[in-house]
Amino acid sequence: MNHDTRGLRHAREVEGHLRALDSFTSAALGVLAVASGIYTYLGVRGLLDEGGALSLFAAVAYSAAVSTAIFVFWSYLLRLLPAMRSAASRLWLVLSMVIGSAAIVAMSSWLNAAALAGSAAVEQHLARTVQDYQASLERAHEIALQGQALRLDVARTRQGFEDLSQQEAGGGLSGLAGRGAVFRVLTQKSDELAALEALIAAQEAPVAAAFAEGNAILSRMRALTVAPGPVDQRGVEFSEESVRLAGVITTMRQLAVAAQVDRAARDLAQSVVLPRLDAGDATGQAAQQATITSLLEVLAQRAETLQTAAAEVLALEPAAEVVYTPISTADAVIRYAGNFAPSWAGAIAIDLLPAVLVLIVAVAQAAIRSGRDPAEPEDAMTVAELRAAVLALRQVEAAERGTPSPPATAPGDGPGAEDAQDPEDAEDADRPGGDERSYPPARAAE
Secondary structure, eight states: OOHHHHHHHHHHHHHHHHHHHHHHHHHHHHHHHHHHHHHHHHHHHHHOSOOSHHHHHHHHHHHHHHHHHHHHHHHHHHHHGGGOOSHHHHHHHHHHHHHHHHHHIIIIIHHHHHHHHHHHHHHHHHHHHHHHHHHHHHHHHHHHHHHHHHHHHHHHHHHHHHHHHHHHHTTSSSSOOSSOHHHHHHHHHHHHHHHHHHHHHHTHHHHHHHHHHHHHHHHHHHHHHHOSSOHHHHHHHHHHHHHHHHHHHHHHHHTOOHHHHHHHHHHHHHSOOOOOOOOSSHHHHHHHHHHHHHHHHHHHHHHHHHHHHHHHHHTSOOOOOOOOOOOOHHHHHHHTGGGGHHHHHHHHHHHHTHHHHHHHHHHHHHHHHHHHTTSOGGGGOOHHHHHHHHHHHHHHHHHHHTOOOOOSSOTTOSTTTTTTSOHHHHHHHHSTTTTTTTSOOOOOOO
């Protein structure tokens, strides 16, 4: 058996397999298209807000259109792409397949992914929002605690002015014992700082209460992310809790006292009410004036220290503004696609799996052409073509002998075929070997 005959035999074998597989290929495509349409319907229903008859009809119409498009698109490619012989035609059809596949992913696969993992993606969105709220709450609490720490700086400054006032009462600063002008300046500033210290201390309890309330709300929000039941209903409760938590975070920002300490530090040296010098003589008044001038310098230094400490707190990065935005299942699977890669792979595979069938059929058709092309024409003739060739040859011989042409049907075809047989052909048939002398032997087709 030569190489051409083996190739022809292989081509016919592959052709037989393709005929057998073609019997259920359309049914398989139909099943895949219907399955994709069902998941597309579920995805569309998740996008539609209303649940009336019109929404139901719209979802059914869209899913039916998707199923039809998938079935027709892949049917075209299964028939046409493997039959293309030139590289240019194959390249254009491959480009069409790529564009069509992208269109299928755009109109169907993301909805299939929404149907497969939409609820889990929305829960992922809720969990991520809880993390954002927790970070914002903790940051606001941290800034509030940093502001509370300024109480120590204010208390230290206040204590310094009280100590100076006690010294002045004994005459240790201006040399004049008693509660004169210098003493009143020191008392004035120590009272201001004492009021600021009391204000800071009063904020400690509200800050702790707000932080505790925020943590309680966060606990309820975490429970809603994993609670049983439809995710839409849980999303409504989650939204209500997020509004409460946003209010708590805003309250905690307002309880921060760094800005108040900064203003108090600016006023510490600038808003000084100088009392009347009450010494009995000019020397005493000069001593009081010199002491007050020194005190103003000390006030400026202490104010600058407080202002620097408050500025460090104010320079801290504020808590991020977190706003919970409800999200649909389709948008959720797109935003968190990296967390649902298996669902996306399944959604895309159900739509693009026929592309593998197209490639398989293309390879099989190429193998068939490779097996047939090197063969001789007579090796590739079918039985019908062989009978037609025999009949044509007899007609040519009959025309050369001047005898009537045989009928259009081949010998043995139809009633009366034997009566219409040429007499000379009948005589040739009676000879040993039949009419082999008139026709060249045909090569046996495997």
